[in-house]
Amino acid sequence: MVFKCQEDSFLKHYTAKVVSCTKANNGFEIILKDTILFPEGGGQPSDHGWLNDHEVKNVVRKGAEAIHFVEVDQVPLQAGELVHQKLDWERRFDHMQQHSGQHLITAIFDREFGFSTKSWWLGTEDSYVDLDTKDVTKEQMETVENICNQLVVDCTAVSVKVYQPDDPALKTGALRTRGLPDDVSGPLRVVTIDGIESNMCCGTHVKNLAQLQAIKLLGVEKAKNKCLVHFIVGNRILRKLNECYEREIQFNNLLNGGPSSHVDLIKKLQTTVKAVQKTSKKLIAELAFQEAEKFTALSDKPRFYCLHRLDGASSDFINTFLRNAKQPDCFFFLTNGDDSGKGQLLLQGKPDDIATLGDAICKMLDGKGSGKGSLYNAKVNKLKEVWRCQKLIEEHFKAEISESETRSK
Known part of the structure; x- marks a missing residue:
């Protein structure tokens, strides 16, 4: 095999004879007497091109031969046939x-x-x-x-x-x-x-x-x-310059300022975002504390309690609520997420209840998680199915109460 393009870098078309065409995985391997398609080597990827109308996206060297791979189902070429080679010049x-x-x-x-x-x-x-x-x-x-x-x-x-x-x-x-x-x-x-x-x-x-x-x-x-x-x-x-310039134009519109002020404007924006995040975190904590107080103030402590919010995927709300709503005998079903339906799930309760309900609720919410003892954590994708989970929990505790009443009689 002779690589014709080594000495003439501007040869983009060439005709050569097919030496062999053999079946390979998902296509055929073709060896030519001469080629203008560079096989991978020396740190350089192979050329792309065409053999007649058959696209070539991989050429490898084995010894002195260049193996052209063509991804087709039927035999594309016959030994002895003349084939027209065309080089992807932009890539070359x-x-x-x-x-x-x-x-x-x-x-x-x-x-x-x-x-x-x-x-x-x-x-x-x-x-x-x-x-x-x-x-x-x-x-x-x-x-x-x-x-x-x-x-x-x-x-x-x-x-x-x-x-x-x-x-x-x-x-x-x-x-x-x-x-x-x-x-x-x-x-x-x-x-x-x-x-x-x-x-x-x-x-x-x-x-x-x-x-x-x-x-x-x-x-x-x-x-x-x-x-x-x-x-x-x-x-x-x-x-690269074109990409940077187009990005610069987008920043001009987003930041309402020219390139020379981008760094200062972004720093100012970061400062604002941090302040807003700090305030938001404080408000979420206060809201969680208020929800916990509402629960604690209930005269009849429920056997289970469900609370769901769509104000972000942060776990701060859930954790703050649980720290302040101390009720060891209550089963808590808590979720936090956003309008996309993705978020977090936390179950807290008696180990037997967690073992019975944990995986089932997680599956209903298209989640991935696990539980151990009195806790169950998961990331979920379908918070819109929360109502189904609540129904499952209600049925579980109704059955538990009925069984308890039966035993007491």
Whole structure:
């Protein structure tokens, strides 16, 4: 198999002969004599494209072969048949920008600060390099970004050269062999950024750094034994800028102020929200206390008591009520939630009653919870079914009273 697009990054259509087409899970695996669709490798995801009218969203390399996966039920192609390949150029060019950008970022971090790259990842939104260091300062980020963008402005050339495995040049040390897979065979490609670095790589790249348009380092993410520098290149910067601008316009309308005042306006809003939340919490506590006093003032203490509120999913109301409505022999059925029907359930009573009613009530309210001893807690989704639960509780205690009266006779 020959990957025709390695030396010509602008080849978007190609015709090649089918070598094999074999059944696989949910589709067929197709091998071609030549291909323009890049198989996943070198940290770069595979190309997408079409074989005739059959969409290809996955290409993997096995040894020297590129396996194209087509998700169809019937045999799509026959061995020996000529097939027209079409490349998803937008995806390809995006990957070219990110991959060449990664080579440049890696080289400049290494040259300027001695930070080598342990690995890298090309993501759908942004990418990152994992540097062999504990941290990267803001000043170091700015230095690398400025150098990279100056090289873009200078239209620095990028070239690809193919070497045979026994070529003496590969043993000089000038060409990096980092991350070369064990099953690679045949000619080896070396990508050179003029005056910066030469590095073995199977991926797709731009021909000139000017095609990168720009490089933006987004930030540093530190984790155990990792220091990830996130970045975007080229068209992704334009897309990110557009997203930020549209978000800025929405903030202008929501906050009634321009971008320069957004931070101050949001801080002011946060202060207001905290004050309102504090007041609301106090009012809920007072309301719960009043409800508890009403219960305590009842001359005939009920066998069960139901109380439901739709003023938020907070458990403060329920907890405050129970602290003040002390009645160990009463069965409490309490819920708190909002108009969506989602909220919390709490049952408190004798263990036998909890064991009998807990799971049944939870099921009626489409909840998930559990009980132990005299308590049962659950998160529920159908508070509108509370009336059914109350009916179940009434029937339970009517039966209990009748049984008690029968025993007393």
